[in-house]
Amino acid sequence: MAGQVNPDLAKERENASFNTQKLTNLLYGGAEKVRRRRYIESLAFSDPAYSGDEDPVFMSREELYSSQLKRALTTVQRVKELNITEEDLSTYRNAALSGGMPGLALTWIAFIPTILQQGTEEQKQKWLKPAQDLSIVGAYAQTEMGHGTFVRGLETTATYDPSTQEFVIHSPTLTSTKWWPGGLGKTSNYATVMAQLYTQGKCYGPHNFMVQIRSLEDHTPCPGVTLGDIGPKMEGNANDNGFARFDHVRIPRENMLMKFARVEPDGTYVQPASSKLAYSNMVYLRGTFVMSAAQALASASTIAVRYSCVRRQSEMKPGEPEPQILDYQTQQYKLFPQLAAAYAFWFAARFMTQQHASITGSMEKGDMSGLAELHALSAGLKSYTTAVMSAGIDVCRMSCGGHGYSHASGLPALFSTGTSLCTAEGENTVMMLQTARYLVKCFVQSQSGKTLSGTVAYLSAVQPSPVSGERNMSDLGTQVTAFQHRAARMVRHAALQMQTEMQKGKSREDAWNSCSVLLIKAAQAHVHSFVVRNFAETVQTVEVEESVRAVLTSLCQLYSLHGITEHAGDFLMDGYLTGRDIDAASSLLSAVLAQLRPDAVALVDAFDLHDKMLHSVLGRYDGRVYEHLYQWAQKSPLNKTEVHESYYKYLQPFLKSNRAKL
Numbered sequence: 001m002a003g004q005v006n007p008d009l010a011k012e013r014e015n016a017s018f019n020t021q022k023l024t025n026l027l028y029g030g031a032e033k034v035r036r037r038r039y040i041e042s043l044a045f046s047d048p049a050y051s052g053d054e055d056p057v058f059m060s061r062e063e064l065y066s067s068q069l070k071r072a073l074t075t076v077q078r079v080k081e082l083n084i085t086e087e088d089l090s091t092y093r094n095a096a097l098s099g100g101m102p103g104l105a106l107t108w109i110a111f112i113p114t115i116l117q118q119g120t121e122e123q124k125q126k127w128l129k130p131a132q133d134l135s136i137v138g139a140y141a142q143t144e145m146g147h148g149t150f151v152r153g154l155e156t157t158a159t160y161d162p163s164t165q166e167f168v169i170h171s172p173t174l175t176s177t178k179w180w181p182g183g184l185g186k187t188s189n190y191a192t193v194m195a196q197l198y199t200q201g202k203c204y205g206p207h208n209f210m211v212q213i214r215s216l217e218d219h220t221p222c223p224g225v226t227l228g229d230i231g232p233k234m235e236g237n238a239n240d241n242g243f244a245r246f247d248h249v250r251i252p253r254e255n256m257l258m259k260f261a262r263v264e265p266d267g268t269y270v271q272p273a274s275s276k277l278a279y280s281n282m283v284y285l286r287g288t289f290v291m292s293a294a295q296a297l298a299s300a301s302t303i304a305v306r307y308s309c310v311r312r313q314s315e316m317k318p319g320e321p322e323p324q325i326l327d328y329q330t331q332q333y334k335l336f337p338q339l340a341a342a343y344a345f346w347f348a349a350r351f352m353t354q355q356h357a358s359i360t361g362s363m364e365k366g367d368m369s370g371l372a373e374l375h376a377l378s379a380g381l382k383s384y385t386t387a388v389m390s391a392g393i394d395v396c397r398m399s400c401g402g403h404g405y406s407h408a409s410g411l412p413a414l415f416s417t418g419t420s421l422c423t424a425e426g427e428n429t430v431m432m433l434q435t436a437r438y439l440v441k442c443f444v445q446s447q448s449g450k451t452l453s454g455t456v457a458y459l460s461a462v463q464p465s466p467v468s469g470e471r472n473m474s475d476l477g478t479q480v481t482a483f484q485h486r487a488a489r490m491v492r493h494a495a496l497q498m499q500t501e502m503q504k505g506k507s508r509e510d511a512w513n514s515c516s517v518l519l520i521k522a523a524q525a526h527v528h529s530f531v532v533r534n535f536a537e538t539v540q541t542v543e544v545e546e547s548v549r550a551v552l553t554s555l556c557q558l559y560s561l562h563g564i565t566e567h568a569g570d571f572l573m574d575g576y577l578t579g580r581d582i583d584a585a586s587s588l589l590s591a592v593l594a595q596l597r598p599d600a601v602a603l604v605d606a607f608d609l610h611d612k613m614l615h616s617v618l619g620r621y622d623g624r625v626y627e628h629l630y631q632w633a634q635k636s637p638l639n640k641t642e643v644h645e646s647y648y649k650y651l652q653p654f655l656k657s658n659r660a661k662l
């Protein structure tokens with residue numbers, strides 16, 4: 001059934017107002033990087049070692065686990081054979097493993113970064129190479145059955161014994177069982193274990209320890225270690241998220257990851273510059289989730305926008321052909337904000353990466369002043385972008401009608417994988433409250449005359465009093481200021497409300513809890529305002545052709561106007577924006593939807609997501625949806641035989657006996 005591109009989709013591409021390739025180059029950092037990425041992906045896509053497996057949605061859990069493990073090991077071999085460089089590693093792996101992340105991948109995603117973030121130079125020398133070569137396989141074992149969020153509440157203990165210079169790792173209760181770590185169940189033979197450090201009779205809080213958990217000979221659990229898989233999950237079932245219990249397991253003193261805190265041979269504890277440096281790997285991983293959110297939303301928008309140009313339904317005008325469903329304004333209102341958010345998050349992720357590099361660079365030199373801002377920004381952005389992404393993918397799914405609900409669309413898997421990012425690496429509400437905590441602190445400092453800097457500078461610069469007069473609601477500067485005003489007002493309101501509660505006699509903790517809904521909303525408004533500002537600044541300053549800047553400007557306007565109209569109450573509350581401003585924003589939003597309509601397909605094409613990454617019949621680049629939908633359904637295991645064995649086992653005897661009774 002090979003053939004031409006669907007004519008509707010071909011026409012969309014011809015009519016775009018800008019050169020798609022130029023926008024792709026901007027997203028990936030230049031033409032050479034795009035060429036390189038495509039080449040690296042093609043190495044995986046054309047490799048017979050990765051083809052031939054069934055579609056993962058038709059596999060059992062065990063088949064999925066084995067098949068993705070096999071693929072992951074093939075990637076290790078190929079990386080060597082093909083001389084894939086460090087820079088191209090994640091592109092290659094993502095392409096080869098796009099059918100589902102295996103547990104083994106946690107070695108790359110969490111185990112190695114933890115050694116890098118928390119290990120001394122000596123420890124890096126000892127463990128990095130074996131982990132990179134996969135002569136050891138590692139998990140990041142922090143969460144326990146009883147505690148994930150509250151790291152200070154973890155129950156696993158690491159007690160130092162100076163007589164042997166060892167730590168004793170122990171799980172004292174059922175709830176202290178490590179529960180959830182990816183790759184821990186069946187794959188890993190090592191884990192970095194977060195445990196309460198006890199030395200000289202005193203507890204110094206959670207620290208990371210390198211623990212061997214399985215024999216390197218036969219993969220059986222080490223003495224005193226009990227291990228297993230925690231069972232199937234909503235998605236991600238190629239990953240053996242696992243459990244672990246430790247019964248007085250002894251490890252050498254040198255296995256404590258000691259970049260920041262140390263325990264001397266005699267048991268003396270040496271403080272780190274900040275106790276929160278033990279969390280540095282989490283800060284790093286949260287930062288990476290921002291790009292994951294952007295990419296997941298980019299994938300969902302690509303699928304839904306392409307399908308909406310192929311799909312024709314109903315009658316707009318009597319007697320005329322059925323329109324493409326993307327011509328319905330309501331469909332544009334569902335999809336274009338998701339598309340715009342994907343772009344906004346892509347640029348925010350870039351900022352996050354730069355901030356992380358710059359602040360950690362300063363921290364390496366002993367300057368800890370950026371740590372609080374880095375934590376607040378990464379926690380807030382992780383929470384905000386993954387929440388919008390998760391909700392946005394579901395909007396995309398519903399926008400595809402019935403076919404969106406089928407696994408053929410790729411959207412159910414995209415949603416259930418994407419939504420896990422709202423919980424993993426810090427539950428979203430908890431993360432947003434961390435950002436709120438920072439904002440309240442900054443607000444109090446600005447009240448006492450301190451000039452704020454970085455992403456919170458606007459909190460001291462924006463005046464909370466209403467501004468009157470006509471506004472040009474399509475102006476990006478006007479929109480950014482409105483978002484900053486909204487955030488500053490909400491932060492101020494939440495902080496003052498807390499003060500009021502405390503003046504009424506509540507403790508700080510009770511006041512915090514009774515204001516936490518306000519605090520969350522204020523922190524969300526802050527992150528939203530940051531994303532809008534960063535998007536606007538990128539669009540205005542980036543070096544790019546004017547036609548590309550024009551379409552990005554429309555997208556940025558759409559992102560802001562959508563935010564303003566969806567949260568109109570927040571902007572109206574103190575009269576900063578008027579009803580007329582909101583009406584104007586609404587009309588402009590409708591105009592921008594229409595303006596973006598002819599460019600929608602080119603905008604999703606610019607994400608440059610290969611069909612082999614999308615795994616979607618609806619989102620195929622060639623738009624040949626119906627014939628492939630039909631082909632895909634033929635692969636359902638229920639179609640392997642014309643008459644299913646259950647007919648002979650159950651239905652036939654039942655029907656026979658029923659007929660006999662007639």
Ligand SMILES: CCC/C=C/C(=O)SCCNC(=O)CCNC(=O)[C@H](O)C(C)(C)COP(=O)([O-])OP(=O)([O-])OC[C@H]1O[C@@H](n2cnc3c(N)ncnc32)[C@H](O)[C@@H]1OP(=O)([O-])[O-]
Pocket residue numbers: 109110140142143148149150151152182276277279280282283371372375423424425426427430434437438441
């Ligand atoms: C692919 C998927 C893989 C998934 C893997 C996983 O899920 S792995 C598992 C992932 N698991 C998780 O992500 C667990 C999520 N939980 C946590 O990260 C922590 O338990 C917590 C942050 C919620 C609270 O921590 P706490 O009770 O220790 O702290 P507190 O609230 O009492 O605040 C005290 C001070 O510390 C500050 N501060 C806090 N964190 C940081 C930081 N990272 N940096 C810098 N600073 C930080 C905070 O701002 C405050 O400053 P202030 O105002 O005093 O100047």
Ligand SMILES: Cc1cc2nc3c(=O)[nH]c(=O)nc-3n(C[C@H](O)[C@H](O)[C@H](O)COP(=O)(O)OP(=O)(O)OC[C@H]3O[C@@H](n4cnc5c(N)ncnc54)[C@H](O)[C@@H]3O)c2cc1C
Pocket residue numbers: 106110140141142143146147148149150179180181182236241420423424425426427428429430433
């Ligand atoms: C797919 C997946 C992969 C994972 N991989 C790993 C891994 O590799 N390694 C690892 O160690 N862990 C891993 N985890 C565990 C994960 O990090 C935790 O589940 C996560 O941090 C949330 O913690 P929790 O489960 O304790 O949630 P809880 O904290 O129990 O959350 C339940 C509810 O309580 C609320 N809540 C909790 N505390 C507060 C508070 N202070 N204020 C207000 N509300 C609060 C939350 O908002 C939420 O609504 C993984 C989890 C998932 C889903």
